[in-house]
Amino acid sequence: MRVKVELEIEVTGDCSFEDAEEFFRYHFAGYGMTDWERNPLMSEDYDADYCVEEIEVERL
16 A cells, blocks of 8 residues: 655754754665764754644555
């Protein structure tokens, strides 16, 4: 079975689009991270956080 999952995620705090994109590719798809210690969504040294606002799942 194949499914398509679409998430709408709110990112708060000091986090660039590029850092968020890299984090979510790592978190959901297993891609490597170039510098996880400096990624605002991984490091406790930053105030960035995220919350899933909406999820949609459909069967393909």
